[in-house]
Amino acid sequence: MNAQPAEVLRIFKLLIPFEFLTGIVALLMFQFGGAASAEESLSGILAGDVISIHIEPEAVHLGGKNRQQQLLVTAQLSDGSRVDLTHRCQMQMEDPSVARVVESRVAGVRDGETVVKVRVGTVVASVSVRVNGYDVYPPVHFRHDIIPLLTKLGCNGSTCHGKQAGQNGFKLSVFGFEPRADFVALTREANGRRVFPAAPERSLLILKATASLPHTGGRLIGQESPDIHLIAEWMRQGMSYDSDRAPSLVQLTVSPEEQIVGMGSDQQLLVMAEYSDGSFQDVTRDAAYTSNAEMIADVNAGGIVRAGQLAGEAAVTISYMGHVTAARIFIPRLPVPDPYPDLPVNNHIDELVWSKLRKMGLVPSQLCDDTVFLRRLYLDTIGTLPTTQQVRTFLSRTESDKRQQAIEQVLSRTEFADYWALKWSDILLVNRAVLGERGAYQFHQWIREQIVQNRGYDEWVRELIAASGNSGKYGPVNFYRALRTPEELTRSVSQAFLGLRLNCAQCHHHPYDKWSQQDFYGLAGFFNGIERKILRTDREFVYHRGYQQTKLPTTGEIVFAKPPDGAEVPNFTEPDPRLHLANWLTEAKNPWFARLVANRIWKNFLGRGLVEPEDDLRRTNPATNEPLLAYLEEQVRQSQFDLKQLMRLILNSRVYQLSSVPNETNADDEQNFSHYTPKRLGAEVLLDAICHVTGTPEDFPGTLRGTRAIQLWDNHFPSYFLETFGRSERTSPCECGKSDSPTVAQTLHLMNSPETEAKITDVNGRVARLLQQGSTEQQIVEELCLAALGRLPVAKEQDVADQLFAGAPVRQATEDFLWTLLNSYEFLLIH
Numbered sequence: 060m061n062a063q064p065a066e067v068l069r070i071f072k073l074l075i076p077f078e079f080l081t082g083i084v085a086l087l088m089f090q091f092g093g094a095a096s097a098e099e100s101l102s103g104i105l106a107g108d109v110i111s112i113h114i115e116p117e118a119v120h121l122g123g124k125n126r127q128q129q130l131l132v133t134a135q136l137s138d139g140s141r142v143d144l145t146h147r148c149q150m151q152m153e154d155p156s157v158a159r160v161v162e163s164r165v166a167g168v169r170d171g172e173t174v175v176k177v178r179v180g181t182v183v184a185s186v187s188v189r190v191n192g193y194d195v196y197p198p199v200h201f202r203h204d205i206i207p208l209l210t211k212l213g214c215n216g217s218t219c220h221g222k223q224a225g226q227n228g229f230k231l232s233v234f235g236f237e238p239r240a241d242f243v244a245l246t247r248e249a250n251g252r253r254v255f256p257a258a259p260e261r262s263l264l265i266l267k268a269t270a271s272l273p274h275t276g277g278r279l280i281g282q283e284s285p286d287i288h289l290i291a292e293w294m295r296q297g298m299s300y301d302s303d304r305a306p307s308l309v310q311l312t313v314s315p316e317e318q319i320v321g322m323g324s325d326q327q328l329l330v331m332a333e334y335s336d337g338s339f340q341d342v343t344r345d346a347a348y349t350s351n352a353e354m355i356a357d358v359n360a361g362g363i364v365r366a367g368q369l370a371g372e373a374a375v376t377i378s379y380m381g382h383v384t385a386a387r388i389f390i391p392r393l394p395v396p397d398p399y400p401d402l403p404v405n406n407h408i409d410e411l412v413w414s415k416l417r418k419m420g421l422v423p424s425q426l427c428d429d430t431v432f433l434r435r436l437y438l439d440t441i442g443t444l445p446t447t448q449q450v451r452t453f454l455s456r457t458e459s460d461k462r463q464q465a466i467e468q469v470l471s472r473t474e475f476a477d478y479w480a481l482k483w484s485d486i487l488l489v490n491r492a493v494l495g496e497r498g499a500y501q502f503h504q505w506i507r508e509q510i511v512q513n514r515g516y517d518e519w520v521r522e523l524i525a526a527s528g529n530s531g532k533y534g535p536v537n538f539y540r541a542l543r544t545p546e547e548l549t550r551s552v553s554q555a556f557l558g559l560r561l562n563c564a565q566c567h568h569h570p571y572d573k574w575s576q577q578d579f580y581g582l583a584g585f586f587n588g589i590e591r592k593i594l595r596t597d598r599e600f601v602y603h604r605g606y607q608q609t610k611l612p613t614t615g616e617i618v619f620a621k622p623p624d625g626a627e628v629p630n631f632t633e634p635d636p637r638l639h640l641a642n643w644l645t646e647a648k649n650p651w652f653a654r655l656v657a658n659r660i661w662k663n664f665l666g667r668g669l670v671e672p673e674d675d676l677r678r679t680n681p682a683t684n685e686p687l688l689a690y691l692e693e694q695v696r697q698s699q700f701d702l703k704q705l706m707r708l709i710l711n712s713r714v715y716q717l718s719s720v721p722n723e724t725n726a727d728d729e730q731n732f733s734h735y736t737p738k739r740l741g742a743e744v745l746l747d748a749i750c751h752v753t754g755t756p757e758d759f760p761g762t763l764r765g766t767r768a769i770q771l772w773d774n775h776f777p778s779y780f781l782e783t784f785g786r787s788e789r790t791s792p793c794e795c796g797k798s799d800s801p802t803v804a805q806t807l808h809l810m811n812s813p814e815t816e817a818k819i820t821d822v823n824g825r826v827a828r829l830l831q832q833g834s835t836e837q838q839i840v841e842e843l844c845l846a847a848l849g850r851l852p853v854a855k856e857q858d859v860a861d862q863l864f865a866g867a868p869v870r871q872a873t874e875d876f877l878w879t880l881l882n883s884y885e886f887l888l889i890h
Contacts, residue, residue, distance in 0.1 A: 495597030505534025
């Protein structure tokens with residue numbers, strides 16, 4: 060090749076959108092607070108549109124001086140929709156000497172009964188209010204009242220006093236999950252100077268929180284806030300830790316659980332705590348809130364959700380005293396197309412996706428053309444480009460079911476096992492640096508053989524979990540060599556096969572889920588007792604010596620083996636406790652096993668999981684299309700865990716075959732699969748694609764010439780290309796070890812690398828063969844476009860080719876044109 064890099068760059072810029080090389084993402088963060096006044100407009104809602112209003116709760120009971128009750132006002136409009144008017148209505152107390160309205164909350168004044176009336180235009184509704192025990196401040200306990208406040212304010216977060224070393228000499232447990240230790244730290248350490256019961260307002264706790272004294276965290280609460288009164292009252296009452304008579308929290312409920320909210324509009328949440336004595340308490344202002352999609356909908360400390368200007372869905376997680384719940388907020392694109400088009404359907408997947416798109420005001424893109432479909436099918440399913448002859452043959456066929464036939468052909472190809480063995484090897488941590496060459500090779504070969512046989516997913520996972528034997532002869536036992544401790548196995552098994560991230564629960568109660576240390580070590584109990592006997596340098600005999608007691612590391616409390624949400628197993632009938640776990644894990648009624656693998660496979664083909672991250676299936680991280688995920692997991696069960704059946708179903712859907720080109724309604728949609736999302740080729744697939752297009756195989760040390768990157772049994776074969784383009788490090792039980800972020804090194808490698816140049820100029824490569832055959836310029840351009848892009852050239856490629864062939868010898872022009880294609884946006888992505 061004789062063209063200078065600058066000249067090549069000038070040419071392939073004609074084919075590459077500039078955005079691929081560089082881009083800027085601006086994250087616009089906003090804060091909001093306080094209720095809007097009743098006099099403000101209803102943001103486009105006419106009072107005459109309101110048919111009725113509904114108030115929650117249906118009755119208000121305040122039992123104590125510090126109790127308040129958040130109201131939630133929902134209007135039913137004439138078009139059938141429901142909208143929150145909590146902060147856009149008029150609230151009036153019938154007897155203000157009994158109770159008063161404070162921003163949309165009811166607060167007591169004295170014992171008695173009254174009524175609060177809510178008015179929107181001419182529509183009026185009311186709820187009764189009863190106040191009793193107002194003269195008495197209810198008992199305040201550290202565990203039930205102060206810990207939730209510290210959590211809400213962030214004092215015990217991992218970036219403040221909850222971090223491992225604490226902050227400025229003051230250490231709290233993360234999120235308050237060791238309240239007894241926190242009580243001692245606050246009331247006994249530092250000579251008790253953090254609290255001052257004789258004059259609470261002079262205690263360090265209050266002076267720091269209000270920034271009356273210098274505080275690294277700044278001002279957290281105001282001098283006259285109810286939170287300050289709560290802390291002060293706790294001190295006045297003698298700083299009680301807990302009470303045997305205090306009811307325990309049973310569950311949190313949120314209203315509304317699901318709500319459609321207009322762009323730029325607000326939605327007040329109402330959070331109630333239910334206690335063991337049957338009582339309820341409003342904890343809307345005491346709970347902590349997080350949104351999983353802040354650009355779509357954010358939430359403030361008062362439980363007010365504000366929708367942004369993007370259509371989509373957000374889940375708001377609400378946590379209080381170790382309990383969690385979630386509210387789902389839908390922001391449709393308005394106006395919804397009317398009439399909404401009648402959409403064709405290939406299977407039930409389409410029906411479920413179309414239903415969600417209609418709800419969100421989105422119209423799906425058109426079907427992709429045959430060239431895009433075939434290239435997408437090959438790369439998504441077998442990580443391999445179609446040959447030029449396969450493309451020509453497919454395009455020449457006229458049968459109405461030719462796409463279905465192509466799907467069947469691809470699912471039966473040998474590359475299918477290569478590609479999916481690579482993906483599962485990433486998840487199961489096949490790594491010669493840990494397992495040795497023999498162990499890594501045996502493990503990879505075993506995984507590949509399961510896929511070749513199309514063995515049921517439940518069967519081979521059951522065998523893997525219960526595996527014992529010689530690591531040099533029996534592949535799956537190497538799973539227990541990559542993960543050496545019960546704790547490592549607990550974290551990895553729960554994430555890889557259940558989609559449960561129990562890492563947090565190893566040390567403390569999970570802040571966004573229900574899992575505790577007892578749950579973590581209950582699962583660890585199945586692995587406690589695994590032994591590894593060294594046979595030789597790189598081989599071990601792995602076995603389980605029988606059930607061993609497991610204890611909590613902090614308290615020494617004995618924890619019986621127990622699967623997540625399952626029953627304790629104090630006595631095992633099996634000699635190896637893992638047999639019990641393997642059967643529980645893979646049974647059809649397990650709520651996570653089929654759900655996770657269905658979500659993984661959906662993400663592989665559609666570019667985004669129905670749940671993201673795909674292996675984080677906590678209740679507070681709901682699917683963007685729950686009916687669809689429920690349908691997919693049920694198909695996995697009905698097929699006896701034949702994963703090819705699920706792939707076949709997805710590939711035949713119209714949703715999978717949509718174009719990646721958006722329309723005016725769905726350009727911003729990233730959640731609802733209204734168009735195909737382009738994906739960058741992974742490191743191994745990209746290297747194989749370059750070898751395919753240039754006609755020159757890669758040479759991997761210790762392998763046969765022609766071995767493809769997706770066939771490698773380990774992630775440590777020397778390859779600068781694979782390292783640069785982000786192959787998996789295989790240190791975590793997920794596909795997240797791969798890097799799909801473009802880098803400067805990658806761009807420079809594609810433009811200038813001697814390795815790529817050597818492939819293009821190889822005497823046995825595609826360019827040399829085309830020239831030896833005496834191909835014309837048109838034949839060369841067609842063949843190279845078919846090989847790289849899976850289609851015939853269009854005007855932009857032909858224009859670039861004409862420029863190159865007009866100003867250089869044929870060989871140089873051919874090589875430069877091929878290098879240009881290898882750097883194009885279209886080649887580097889599945890689109």
